[in-house]
Amino acid sequence: MDLIRIILAILLPPLGVFLQVGIGLQFWINILLTLFGYIPGIIHAVWVIAKK
Numbered sequence: 001m002d003l004i005r006i007i008l009a010i011l012l013p014p015l016g017v018f019l020q021v022g023i024g025l026q027f028w029i030n031i032l033l034t035l036f037g038y039i040p041g042i043i044h045a046v047w048v049i050a051k052k
Helices: 002-011 013-021 025-036 038-051
Strands: none
Touching (some): 002 013, 002 038, 013 038, 025 038
């Protein structure tokens, strides 16, 4: 299941974070990072998924 979340995090970072933690602080941080740049959003999403 984590592999699917990581693939989704690469394609659409906020979706990967949402599937891992739901709508919370990490989700909103990821949306901000994705808006500032796609790569920071991916890095954060993969970090959140790998951390849990």
